Amino acid sequence: MESLSPRGPPGHPHQGEASACCQLTVRVLEARNLPWADLTSEGDPYVIIELPTAPGTKLKTKAVTNSSHPAWNETFRFRIQPQVKNVLELSIYDEDSVTEDDAYFKVLCDVSEVPPGQLLRKTFSPSPQGQEELDVEFLVEETSDHPEILITNGVLVARELSRLDVRLDGTGSTALGPDQDQLELELVVKGSYEDTQTSALGLASALRFHYLAAQETELSGCLRSAAGSSWDLGGSDGHFAVPLKFLAVGKEVTIDVPAPTAPEVRLQFKAEACPEELAVHLGFDLCAEEQAFLSRRKQVVAKALQKALQLEGDLQEDEVPVVGIMAVGGGARAMTALYGHLLALQKLGLLDCVTYFSGISGSTWTMAHLYGDPEWSQRDLEGPIRYAREHLAESKLEAFSPERLESYQRELELRAQQGHQLTFVDLWALVLESMLHGQVMDQKLSGQRAALERGQNPLPLYLSLNVKENKVETLDFKEWVEFSPYEVGFLKYGAYIPSELFGSDFFMGRLMRRRPESRICFLESIWSNIFSLNLLDAWYNLTSSDETWKQHIKDKIRNMEKEPPASSGTSSWLEASWLQPGTALAQAFKGFLTGRPLHQRSPNFLQGLQLHRDYCGQKDFSTWADCQLDCSPGQLTPQERQLCLVDTGYFLNTSVPSLLRPGRRLDLILSFDYSLSSPFKVLQQTELYCRAQGLPFPRVELGPQDRHQPKECHLFSDPACPEAPVLLHFPLVNASFQDYSAPGVRRSSAELQAGQVDLTRATSPYSLFNMTYKEEDFDRLLRLSDYNVRHSQAAILQALRSALKPRAPAGRPGAQT
Numbered sequence: 001m002e003s004l005s006p007r008g009p010p011g012h013p014h015q016g017e018a019s020a021c022c023q024l025t026v027r028v029l030e031a032r033n034l035p036w037a038d039l040t041s042e043g044d045p046y047v048i049i050e051l052p053t054a055p056g057t058k059l060k061t062k063a064v065t066n067s068s069h070p071a072w073n074e075t076f077r078f079r080i081q082p083q084v085k086n087v088l089e090l091s092i093y094d095e096d097s098v099t100e101d102d103a104y105f106k107v108l109c110d111v112s113e114v115p116p117g118q119l120l121r122k123t124f125s126p127s128p129q130g131q132e133e134l135d136v137e138f139l140v141e142e143t144s145d146h147p148e149i150l151i152t153n154g155v156l157v158a159r160e161l162s163r164l165d166v167r168l169d170g171t172g173s174t175a176l177g178p179d180q181d182q183l184e185l186e187l188v189v190k191g192s193y194e195d196t197q198t199s200a201l202g203l204a205s206a207l208r209f210h211y212l213a214a215q216e217t218e219l220s221g222c223l224r225s226a227a228g229s230s231w232d233l234g235g236s237d238g239h240f241a242v243p244l245k246f247l248a249v250g251k252e253v254t255i256d257v258p259a260p261t262a263p264e265v266r267l268q269f270k271a272e273a274c275p276e277e278l279a280v281h282l283g284f285d286l287c288a289e290e291q292a293f294l295s296r297r298k299q300v301v302a303k304a305l306q307k308a309l310q311l312e313g314d315l316q317e318d319e320v321p322v323v324g325i326m327a328v329g330g331g332a333r334a335m336t337a338l339y340g341h342l343l344a345l346q347k348l349g350l351l352d353c354v355t356y357f358s359g360i361s362g363s364t365w366t367m368a369h370l371y372g373d374p375e376w377s378q379r380d381l382e383g384p385i386r387y388a389r390e391h392l393a394e395s396k397l398e399a400f401s402p403e404r405l406e407s408y409q410r411e412l413e414l415r416a417q418q419g420h421q422l423t424f425v426d427l428w429a430l431v432l433e434s435m436l437h438g439q440v441m442d443q444k445l446s447g448q449r450a451a452l453e454r455g456q457n458p459l460p461l462y463l464s465l466n467v468k469e470n471k472v473e474t475l476d477f478k479e480w481v482e483f484s485p486y487e488v489g490f491l492k493y494g495a496y497i498p499s500e501l502f503g504s505d506f507f508m509g510r511l512m513r514r515r516p517e518s519r520i521c522f523l524e525s526i527w528s529n530i531f532s533l534n535l536l537d538a539w540y541n542l543t544s545s546d547e548t549w550k551q552h553i554k555d556k557i558r559n560m561e562k563e564p565p566a567s568s569g570t571s572s573w574l575e576a577s578w579l580q581p582g583t584a585l586a587q588a589f590k591g592f593l594t595g596r597p598l599h600q601r602s603p604n605f606l607q608g609l610q611l612h613r614d615y616c617g618q619k620d621f622s623t624w625a626d627c628q629l630d631c632s633p634g635q636l637t638p639q640e641r642q643l644c645l646v647d648t649g650y651f652l653n654t655s656v657p658s659l660l661r662p663g664r665r666l667d668l669i670l671s672f673d674y675s676l677s678s679p680f681k682v683l684q685q686t687e688l689y690c691r692a693q694g695l696p697f698p699r700v701e702l703g704p705q706d707r708h709q710p711k712e713c714h715l716f717s718d719p720a721c722p723e724a725p726v727l728l729h730f731p732l733v734n735a736s737f738q739d740y741s742a743p744g745v746r747r748s749s750a751e752l753q754a755g756q757v758d759l760t761r762a763t764s765p766y767s768l769f770n771m772t773y774k775e776e777d778f779d780r781l782l783r784l785s786d787y788n789v790r791h792s793q794a795a796i797l798q799a800l801r802s803a804l805k806p807r808a809p810a811g812r813p814g815a816q817t
Helices: 288-308 331-347 363-370 382-393 396-400 402-417 424-437 446-452 520-527 532-543 547-556 584-595 619-624 681-693 704-708 749-755 775-791 793-803
Strands: 015-019 022-032 045-050 058-060 071-080 087-094 102-110 120-124 133-142 148-152 156-158 161-168 183-189 196-200 205-212 218-225 230-232 241-243 252-259 262-273 323-327 356-359 459-466 479-483 487-490 495-498 505-507 510-513 600-603 642-646 668-672 714-716 726-730 740-742
Touching: 022 045, 022 087, 045 071, 087 133, 102 120, 102 133, 161 183, 183 205, 196 205, 288 446, 288 459, 288 793, 323 331, 323 363, 331 363, 331 382, 331 668, 331 775, 356 363, 363 382, 363 424, 363 459, 363 520, 382 424, 382 775, 396 402, 396 424, 402 424, 424 520, 459 520, 520 600, 668 793, 726 775, 726 793, 740 749, 740 775, 775 793
Parallel strands: 323 356, 323 668, 356 459, 668 726
Antiparallel strands: 015 148, 022 071, 022 133, 045 058, 045 087, 087 102, 120 133, 148 156, 161 205, 161 262, 183 196, 183 218, 218 230, 218 241, 252 262, 459 479, 459 642, 479 487, 487 495, 505 510, 600 642, 714 726
């Protein structure tokens, strides 16, 4: 296990509290009115008892033969930590020796409802109207255990970990006989991070397990041959187990274990306490690095505002407003238009007034490229724009040449060797990188910190969603995951890790295995992976007759823009020959496509952490909790081994959650929308979501004229909610640009054609799935978005002036509020 120092702002370390464990006694009494297992007989019922906060513990009663009213009267005990949310799961099954056991029903019991020291008898039923019943008795008693030191942010709890080192003596024989297979030792610690490990006999080796210090568990083992046969260790009694709670910390113990048909196995054990320091920052506050950045950036913003607003006096730090860019998705259209918006802000001298820069999907392609240059906002943006134009105009067939396919395969094999679980999104990352850059870009998210060292650029914020894999629809369960150069984490849980550790393995907040940081293309494929659906859809249209799959894809993109009719043509690269069955792509990546993965799988850095007993009542959690599963701790992300990350467009095409994170307190948001139609739809959906969550967001109130003929810029605010930022919304519209080449400069008759930008969904070259633009189409869209911001200069300056915070108690000379 690797360890890092605690992370967090000065004065806000992880909160620690001491709490002793208790003993939970569960007596399963009887069940009534169970249905018959089949038409001719009653079932053979038994009960499975599980407690997720006691990992690896799965207990079972005996099966009662042929009974609809079984009586078990069996007692089970658990060691529980009362400061975490303990929810016991009791499931009744029908034992069947031929087929898989059928489930009668499952019930849950919140252990916090059991009064300490008092016997409680409860009758459970699967539904209020159900006849089936299960009687159980509970008792919670104090123990004489030493208190655990818990680290918590009020939502998640990190408990004490122990480490068990097991050394295998290499002097024993390695085989059963001259004609028999090599032997290996299999060791198991249920509920540990490692769970099961094996080692070949005959060679000195060391194995390591990490497990809850307060957990009553044991290490068990058996010998296995290469043919798969096994023998219990322990000689005549047929059992070998070492209860870990009896191992003295720091003291080495040697055990010689006889095996029935092999030489004696010698094992040396040593238990150690794991460091208390966490590699996961548990806290809803901003990290120390971001707070230091804000102080530096305010100095840059103050100078920019003083110049832009022609202020007489210097701005003090507490007078500087916090301005953020909110860029939404839209594939190459969003990437191109965002360049135009940023170019206009730079021309107006307003880019240095921005503190935060949030984006999703195609907007992140612009952001990721720009932040590869630590001085990007201080340089002329025409350079990056030329670069984007050049690569967007190139044929995308090169991305699928045999040479590129071979390079993709080599890199994917390397990622697999590093321990990454590969999905189609990893392939999409390399294809996307080739399309946007034509070469390998050795950039990483943590490397973008160089662009923030002096506060010279806004802080970039990228957003993704964590969802359930093949279990629950995105609308029913989604969690916002934020990426910044400093850290990656969950808004809902208040848990963050350094960005360079994303993709590494964690357990109970500690770093278990560090992997090399992924190149940023693999993150871009997460942030914009809804676009990869079209690539997958096109493949299956040509290679599969599975109508169910085709319908699945169609359902997934039902809220996205539809492809143009076949008569109008589609993206040139989708019609290219590389998609035909039997090509190099088919041969090299058939395995990826067969699995049909639409998301990226990453190790879950919340793994092992437990939920605080009062997590549901914490305001920080409830702010981002938006589904019924949030009341079911056993179904939340800390219980999962992996994250399932998707584009936010699966739910809502907005990057605003990052800007509304507590501690950022934005005064003004510049909202850049790249929808081809319904220019206010996403904004209205965002308002509804924010209001439902109690997040401060301005009211999106539109008049009939605005709906019918949107302008270049619309201002939204909510005077009744002072915490809500003012929002300037820039829809992608071609209004006065048709007649003006620049603000106040009317087009001549010869220039009118240049003002025609096709933004209609049926014929536009800017459809979501088009990745190849003609240069003139690129330039038209760029100039349009550039013009729309410069045309709105007066509105932006007025909004900035209004956002200035008055100096207390006397005003500030030269300021207008």
